[in-house]
Every structure is written in structure tokens, then in C-alpha cells.
Amino acid sequence: MYALGVDIGSASSKAVVLNGGGEVAGQAVIPVGTGTTGPERALREALEQAGIRREEVSRTVATGYGRVTFVGADRQVSEITCHARGVLHLVPEARTIIDIGGQDVKVIQAEPPGLVRNFVMNDKCAAGTGRFLEVMARVLGLEVEQLAGVAETSARTVSISSICTVFAESEVISHLSRGEPMPDVLAGIHQSVAKRVAGLVSRLGARPPLVLTGGVAKNGGVVRALEKELRLEIRIAPSCQLTGALGAALIAREDLSRI
Amino acid sequence: MTERMRIEAILRELFEVAARPGVSVAKRAKRGKPLVGVLPYYAPEEIVHATGMLPVGVWGGTADISKANHYFPPFACPLVKSALELAIRGVYDGLAAMMVPCLCESLTFFGQNFRAARPDIPFVPVVHPQNRRSPEGVAYLRAEYQKVQARLEAIAGRKIAPGDLDSAIGIFNDHRRALRAFLEEAPRHPSLVLPGVRHAVVKSSYFMDRAEHAALVGELTRHLKGIPEGESGRGKKVVVTGIMAEPEGLMGLFEDVGLDVVADDLAQESRAFRTDVPDGGDPLERLARRWSLVEGCSLAFDPGKERNRILLELVRRSGARGLVVLMMQFCDPEEMDYPLYRKDFDAAGIPVLHLETEPRMSLEQARTRLQSFAEMI
Numbered sequence: 323m324y325a326l327g328v329d330i331g332s333a334s335s336k337a338v339v340l341n342g343g344g345e346v347a348g349q350a351v352i353p354v355g356t357g358t359t360g361p362e363r364a365l366r367e368a369l370e371q372a373g374i375r376r377e378e379v380s381r382t383v384a385t386g387y388g389r390v391t392f393v394g395a396d397r398q399v400s401e402i403t404c405h406a407r408g409v410l411h412l413v414p415e416a417r418t419i420i421d422i423g424g425q426d427v428k429v430i431q432a433e434p435p436g437l438v439r440n441f442v443m444n445d446k447c448a449a450g451t452g453r454f455l456e457v458m459a460r461v462l463g464l465e466v467e468q469l470a471g472v473a474e475t476s477a478r479t480v481s482i483s484s485i486c487t488v489f490a491e492s493e494v495i496s497h498l499s500r501g502e503p504m505p506d507v508l509a510g511i512h513q514s515v516a517k518r519v520a521g522l523v524s525r526l527g528a529r530p531p532l533v534l535t536g537g538v539a540k541n542g543g544v545v546r547a548l549e550k551e552l553r554l555e556i557r558i559a560p561s562c563q564l565t566g567a568l569g570a571a572l573i574a575r576e577d578l579s580r581i
Numbered sequence: 582m583t584e585r586m587r588i589e590a591i592l593r594e595l596f597e598v599a600a601r602p603g604v605s606v607a608k609r610a611k612r613g614k615p616l617v618g619v620l621p622y623y624a625p626e627e628i629v630h631a632t633g634m635l636p637v638g639v640w641g642g643t644a645d646i647s648k649a650n651h652y653f654p655p656f657a658c659p660l661v662k663s664a665l666e667l668a669i670r671g672v673y674d675g676l677a678a679m680m681v682p683c684l685c686e687s688l689t690f691f692g693q694n695f696r697a698a699r700p701d702i703p704f705v706p707v708v709h710p711q712n713r714r715s716p717e718g719v720a721y722l723r724a725e726y727q728k729v730q731a732r733l734e735a736i737a738g739r740k741i742a743p744g745d746l747d748s749a750i751g752i753f754n755d756h757r758r759a760l761r762a763f764l765e766e767a768p769r770h771p772s773l774v775l776p777g778v779r780h781a782v783v784k785s786s787y788f789m790d791r792a793e794h795a796a797l798v799g800e801l802t803r804h805l806k807g808i809p810e811g812e813s814g815r816g817k818k819v820v821v822t823g824i825m826a827e828p829e830g831l832m833g834l835f836e837d838v839g840l841d842v843v844a845d846d847l848a849q850e851s852r853a854f855r856t857d858v859p860d861g862g863d864p865l866e867r868l869a870r871r872w873s874l875v876e877g878c879s880l881a882f883d884p885g886k887e888r889n890r891i892l893l894e895l896v897r898r899s900g901a902r903g904l905v906v907l908m909m910q911f912c913d914p915e916e917m918d919y920p921l922y923r924k925d926f927d928a929a930g931i932p933v934l935h936l937e938t939e940p941r942m943s944l945e946q947a948r949t950r951l952q953s954f955a956e957m958i
Contacts, residue, residue, distance in 0.1 A: 387945070387949075390945075390948070399952075399956065400949050400952040400953040400956055401949065401953075402949070402953035402956075402957075403953060403956040403957070426946070437957075438953065438956065438957040439957070440932070440957075441953055441957070443946070443949070443950060445937055445946075
């Protein structure tokens, strides 16, 4: 019996297939999200990796921003519950989970085996999210994947005071036009994201260990800036982009044991 | 017609009124009663009724804000901003007057902006005292209501006859009792009185004659009591607090994610009819004393912060598993109260969801929060 978890975000689509023993049989991340072919491609790739056909999946749970519109799920569960479930499966000692996704940031207080005690999300603003970094990367003429490496060479941090993504973009352009080195400006961008996320964390209270998930967790510059801001060590969840889909697959598997 | 069929018919009627208030109000205007727009909160609507006019609730809407931006800064209460936008666009053109209590800064500013934007619609301000429990506070409010009465009489072109105001108070108190009885009964029928239906039954009262509404709601409650309790345990019980359960569609999300609203502490709903006008004395004084009896409301000076206790008791008594705070964007009075009762709820281990609301909010973000909360509690 196979269980499938599909996490359809705003920026990417993820899928995880669990086999009868609860092991990951297939997984995929496609860098386009809801409203695109991403969910279908992620599903296809994960199934191919598992070496099974769609009909062999006994239970599917969808999560993420596109969970409501995804056709073919037996049920949909919020990404907050799924991230908590996925992270606690991988890092059972985690107590605070920070998920920085394409368009939102979630901070979750969790307890084993996968319980959400409390959570907060960003409101109506893309500051501090993956989208913010994408916009900044475009201004700097870099790929998102290059951001962390470039920031490592910074000598100092150029402060970005604007919270609004659009105003921050103008501010970055004016810093560059004044001759500020790109790595220093980039360090400021990472610090800006970190401050925004740290503000959310402080609303719940940071109970260590803190685990970071979501695509932005791959950016070491943000991770370092966040550690500095919070004055706490941050662990990166293994397969950080897949924890939501993993959580969904684990819930699908639990459903099967109850049916 | 079976009991269940009658219940469904009444619910449909009230739902229709709440969904399309303009149509309902226009229908009632044809009966010849002049309409008086009434902004929130605690307006002496009984005086409007006694002058032979119909008070109609003005709680804003989901209009795109364009013209109101000329009068309000971007960070202003969306309720008054949308009300002004609708006023400028002519939605309230048929009103004989607009009554505006000045219980928060936003309403005070609305009043002044409304006067400037629509000088053609008579403006009736009501200034409640915040030192409301002292004899002087009651005397002051009585005098204020006297001025309101004179102004409304001039607008209506008729004097309130002796006994008319007492009679109006009786109608409004009966209406409050009818709504309280309905909300007491509603949680026994979670599959029939869904969160959106519950909200619509209360909201519809703002666009109907109170006696007519009380009769319908009273009949509804009687029929509900006559049928077996609905299946329970399907949804998770919550209490909602805040200003109002809007925009349209918000309560539908509660239903989608499996949350049952078993009680509320909303300014537009329970808070508006929790306190009756007391007996004894002349009618204006009775109306003034009602304000002195209001408890646990962010709009009423509450030095002992009774709201914390009232909210906690409401959640415990109703068997709710959590509290959903529908925090109206930029609402200073509600934002001031939040940290205080939140602290008490955290200490009591009762989960709280803070959900910022505004007329044009993203319901998808709200869905994620509500669904996560439903999964968490």
C-alpha cells in the first residue's frame, strides 16, 4: 500500500510517495507551483521514482496553497499541520519550526508526534518570503541559488530599511547606484528577511531547537542572518523543501491504518 | 408545512435579507417609512423607531475604495471607510438621516467626513460619555439623547407621542430577547444552523423592522426547539470575538474547515443585544442607563477589564475548544483589548487564533489559518 503526499505551493510543487513500510519510495520537487503543470509533473516524477502507477496509491493527501484545487486527493490538510508532521518525523526534538515558502512565512510551535501547539503566519505582505528574495535576485542580476555564495564575500551589511518589497527594490537599486558592493547589499537583503522572520518568531516565543524548512532554508545567507537575529542555532530540516509533502504522505499513511 | 420546512423557509428569508440588504431595505422603504442609517455602536435606535422611521444598519461593505481615500488616510478603519465610499457613491441616497455614534476615533472622523462629503443627508451625531456609570454620566447621556430626539423629530416632521418611546423600548427589548433565545438554541442544531446561517440570522435584523424580525426569529426558535437535536461532534466548537463576522464568505470558511460557532462576542452580534434597556424612570433615562450597564465591550470604558473574564466564561460555558479573534484591521479599541485577554487565555491553556479581517481580505490565507486552527484544537 502506497501513500502519497502532494504539497502545492505558490512557487513550487512537491510530492512524496511512502511505501508500505513507511519509507520514502519516491520524491520530487518541481520549481513551479499552483496553477501550472507543476503539481502533475511532481506527482509523475515521484511515482516514476517509486516505480509505481497512480492506481497503486491507496491514499493521497494534498497540502499547500493549491491543496483545495488539486484534483485527486482523498483529503486536504493545511500546510502548517503537514510541516509539523514532516519535520517532527525527521527531527523529533524540534520544538519551533520556521517554514519560509514562496509567498508566506509560518512559525509553528510543535510537539511529538506531530502536534501543532500554536502558529503564526505573515499577513498580506511578501516581505521575508521567497518571493522577496526572487525580486531582489532579479535586481542584482543573480539566480536565487547564487545569493548565499555572493553574500559570503560581504565585508559589511548595508541596511535595507524598507519592509515593502517594491520600496526595498528601489532602495537596493539606489544603494548599488551609490557604489555599494553587491555582496554587502545582499547581506543587507538577507538581514531584512531575517528581521521580518525573527519578528514573527518572537510573537510565538522561540523554543529551541529551531528547525528551518522551505526553499529559503537552502540559502545559507538567510540562515546565518536569522541565527544572528534570533541569537539561536538553527537546524535545517533534511530535504527542507519536502517536509510538507512528507507530512502529507505520513498523514495519508495514518489514514490508511485507520480505514 | 413540516417544522423542518418552516425552519428552512425562515432561514432562507433571513439569509436573503442579509445577503442583499439593499433589496430588503428598498422593499421596506416602499411601505412609506423613512429610513435612517445607523452606524455602529449602541445607537439609541428606539428613538428612531418612536418617530415612525426605520433604523437601518450601516456597517460598510466590500466596495473598492477610491473616493473615500480623499477623506481618510490609508491606515483607517475599513468599516467607516467603506461606509463613506458607499455614501459618496449614492448608495445611501434614500436615507432621511444618518445617525453616527462617536464611540471610537474612526467613527468621530467618519462623522466629520460624512458631513463634508454628503451635506445633503442630515447628520445626527450621538456622543456617549465614557464615564458612563456615574449619575452625571447618565444625566449627560440623557441630555444628549434629548437632543437626538429633537433632531429626529424635526427630520421626521412629527413629535414622539407619550408612551411611544416606552413602546419602542419594549419592541427592541423583545427583539434582543428573541435573538438571545435563538443563539442559545442554535448550537443544538449544528448541521442546520451553520456558522454562515447563524451570522445571517443576526445580521438580517439590521435591515428589517425589529418587531417583524423578532417575530420571525421567535418562530424559528420555537420550531428549532420542536425538532430533535442535530448530530453533534462533527465540527469543532469555537467562540468568535471582534467587531463582525465579515466579509461575506468568511463564515463559509468556518463551515468548510469544520468549525462550529457555538457563541460569539461580536459587536455586530451578541454584544449588540446582550444588554436590555432597564425598567423604571422616563424612557430617555432608561436608554441612557442601558449604556451604563454595558459590560465587556472594547467600545465601552472598562477599567476592570471585565471582557477578559466574560470571554473566558463564554468559552468555558459553551464548551468551545478555542477562541477565534476576528480582528478588524486598524481597529484601535479591539487591538487594545487583545493582548490583555490573550494573556488570560494563554494562561488558561485555551487556544486562540488571531485573524485580521477587512472587507477585501484574501479568504485563501484565512482558510489556511482557520483550517490549521481546526486541525490543531
